[in-house]
Amino acid sequence: MRKHNQRDRFSNTTVRARALRRLALLAGAGAIGMLGSGAALAQERAADAAAEDAGTDVIVVTALKREQTLQQVPVAVSVTSQAMIERAQIRDLRDLQSLVPSLRVNQLQSSANTNFYIRGFGNGANNAGIEPSVGLFVDGVYRSRSASMIADFPDVERIEVLHGPQSTLFGKNASAGVISIVTQKPRFELGGNFEASYGNHDAMVVKGQVTGPISDTIAASLAGGVNKRDGIVRDLNTGQRTNERDRWFTRGQLLFDNHDDLSVRLIGDYGKIDENCCAAVNLRAALPTAAIFALGGAVNTPDQAFDNIAHYNFESSNKIKNWGFSGQIDYDLGDVQLTSITAYRRTDAVTDQDSDFSSADLLGRNWQDLRIKTFTQELRANFDVGEKLHGLIGGYFFREKIDQANEVSWGTQARGYADLVVQSLTAASGGPVRNIGHGDANDLELILGSLEGNPVKYVGDFFESGTGMTEAYRLKNTAWSVFSQLDFEVAPGLKVTGGINYTHDSKRFATAVSSNDTFAGIDLVADGRTAIFQQGLATQVGSILGLGRPATGAEIGAFAGANPVAFGQVSAGVGAFADANKANPAVNGLLALQPLQYFPPFQNVPNPVEPGKVSDGHFSYTARVAYDLTDKVNLYASYATGYKAASVNLSRNSLPTPADLAELRAQGLAVTNLMPGSRFANAETATAYEAGIKADWGLVRLNLAVFKQVIKNFQSNIFTGSGFFLANAGKQSSFGIEFEGTARPIDPLTLSMAVTYLDPKYDSFKLSAFGDLSGSTPAGISPLSVTWGADFVQPVGGDKLIAHVDFHYEAPFRLVEGLPGLLVRDTAGNPTPSSIADALAAAQEFKQDINDLNASLTYQLSNGLALTVWGRNLLNDRTILQIFDSPAQPGSISGYPNQPRTYGVAARYTF
Secondary structure (H helix, E strand, C coil): CCCCCHHHHCCCCCHHHHHHHHHHHHHHHHHHHHHCCCCCCCCCCCHHHHHHHHCCCCCEECCCCCCEECCCCCCCEEEEEHHHHHHCCCCCHHHHHHCCCCEEEEECCCCCCEEEEECCEECCCCCCCCCCCEEEEECCEEECCHHHCCCCCCCEEEEEEEECCCHHHHCCCCCCEEEEEEECCCCCCCEEEEEEEEECCCEEEEEEEEEEECCCCEEEEEEEEEEEECCCEEECCCCCEECCEEEEEEEEEEEEECCCCEEEEEEEEEEEEEECCCCCEEEECCHHHHHHHHCCCCCCCHHHCCCCEECCCCCCEEEEEEEEEEEEEEEECCCEEEEEEEEEEEEEEEEECCCCCCCCCCEEEEEEEEEEEEEEEEEEEEEEECCCEEEEEEEEEEEEEEEEEEEEEECCCHHHHHHHHHHHHHCCCCCCCCCCCCCCHHHHHHHHHHHCCCCCCCCCCCCCCCCEEEEEEEEEEEEEEEEEEEEEEEECCEEEEEEEEEEEEEEEEEECCEECCCHHHCCHHHHHHHHHHHHHHHHHHHHHCCCCCCCCHHHHHHHHHHCHHHHHHHHHHHHHHHHHHCCCCCCCHHHHHHHHCCCCCCCCCCCCCCCCEEEEEEEEEEEEEEEECCCCEEEEEEEEEEEECCEECCCCCCCCCHHHHHHHHHCCCCCCCCCCCCCEECCEEEEEEEEEEEEECCCEEEEEEEEEEEEEEEEEEEECCCCEEEEEEEEEEEEEEEEEEEEEEECCEEEEEEEEEEEEEEEECCCECCECCCCCCCCCCCCEEEEEEEEEEEEECCEEEEEEEEEEEEEEEECCCCCHHHCCECCCCCECHHHHHHHHHHHHCCEEEEEEEEEEEEEECCCCEEEEEEEECCCCCCCEEEEEECCCCCCCEEEEECCCCEEEEEEEEEC
């Protein structure tokens, strides 16, 4: 087993990474100089595998919503064929990134939480109100949320990954790119395949497909599978395992084709997930960590981050149902081809998680019930005018309803935990309010009650088991778009393209959130002001009276009665000092307890100030020139814009803007402890300038793209440990080079290499969670990603021996800009400069790099049977996928580790 020192794993960018980056730049610049004006990427590492299966070198794609060969498509598109999916043992969309360097896929908090990034751009979270930046389509049907984006691949024909803005043809949420999964249509001849595999951790996958004719004009297919695996992570407290697999799915299709001008394709699918997932590990301990151990609980230590162990007091659960049906009608009128796609989808996801990630019962539960209903309708027409003009015109309608309910509460040990943490949080505080907890929550209740005039007001109420927050959110989203694109051949081999899309998107949302956490509802600023005043007044009067100690209440009263003028002056001075320092943590020690106000009162929306709706519309454009330099070399240059609709923050961190908060306070409507934030992030727009070349000389393929991509109002989304901070960055940009080449030096061997170089930055981001980040490098983006691959196909009599290997490398990069749980805010809601520095510095320590080696060896018999030995992450390279503030543990940091080495055997029969 390969082990790493924690600090080594998160070190600064290595010399190797810098050398590779320079090499990529020199290679890219040299290729541009040799090949002319700029280049584009259309990754074709699956070309040889597809050609072998299909008996042709032609790969047909539908990236531009009509069938074209990959060589003809003047856009950056990566294609992964069914043969490559089989050889590389691609189990789901997460595995696809090992073949497509420009694609990044993360699954974090739950089985339903899958996020996609293309060229470093993307977004999404375990928050159903946040729109994705990468659109996922399955057979032309849009999957709107991450809970709907997990799929296994028994009957996939190909997967197309379109790079850069695709909003002209794909609408509102394709500002970073598109993933298009195309499944096999039913065929009018009997056929199919069955596969069974077994691997370590008792991983068992059984899947298959059968297709055939029902009549001369009707064909059908049925696909399905089961995917099971024991949990990779051992829970040392419950004795169970987490990070398991337990899912099944089925997909049925019916095709009517009159073999002339009309075809109708009906698809229905159903999938179910019931898994214990996903484990987080402790990466940095803090004072609350000691309190967990003092209670008899446990968490892993940072040096155990990759030991595949966890300490929870109950199992996390993910119960997800995902189903839908669609109908596609294609009607050929000769020069006009009509297409209609109608779809309805439903996702029901019920999850629960031990969100304090320890065996102590601090947070009793973190339960969520999410229901998504989506209806889409697309109607388009492809047409030809003569031989030189091709056009497309269409319209799209989208309607979605989201209902989300959450419950999170304090556990049975929260009170004892608070007893230990209160002292540690206040002991280091300066000023007159110091060590106010004296070691337990009982004293804290008496002190705060006394400050508010009733010592017994809060007795027994703080951190009571079962108290917390109940949340309910509703979101209704309606969108429509019209689009058109024209391709005109102005001269032999020279084609000009223009496209336009107008999309209108509107959302209405409402919240019903309540908190019964008594301590979270206390105004620590106001109570601190009272404490500062009382202690300051006692100290001043005691000094005037020469007591050598603070005066008692009786002594203060006597002094006030005998010296009203002097008392008034002392009182005014002390009051001014208290007003000036009530929000100063160096003076008001109560502010150190704010991190324990985990479930503060919530300002529901709509309300008299906030209407709970957002609406906008946007035009997107495409302009492109493509030129066939020869029948083997194609050049193009393009300009494209993209649009991502406004996102709504459906979490307890949904907060009014500073202007709305001021108005709520002015009208006396603001709840206690309300801070400014955002309810939603405005729409973001993308612009991409790209130049490309695609060359295919048979034995050698060479593809290159150079681009500059800019997103304005980028929707930044950061997990705070309790919710999500959603905000617009002013401008984010990235210069990039994508290179891909394949070569066949000898007939059985195909070599491939793909390189993605990115140089991203925040051109403007003044209002981030950490202040002004303008000019800095965005987190979560590797500057260099490289994939090397080799396929060896050796005939053995009538059989074949097929060997495949691929290695994916990503240079080190920061996971997050900073950790918002370390921020301390003043009464205006602004983080203090010192806490910003702490939050940024804490994140610098943690970096990710990837060294992923995968391989398979297959013996394929002439009778259709194939036997395979396979392995993924063969180097057992361990890294952290994401970090975040540990919930309810101020100062602690948690993270999600990647999957260790997996391997197994498989048998596949194709007929």
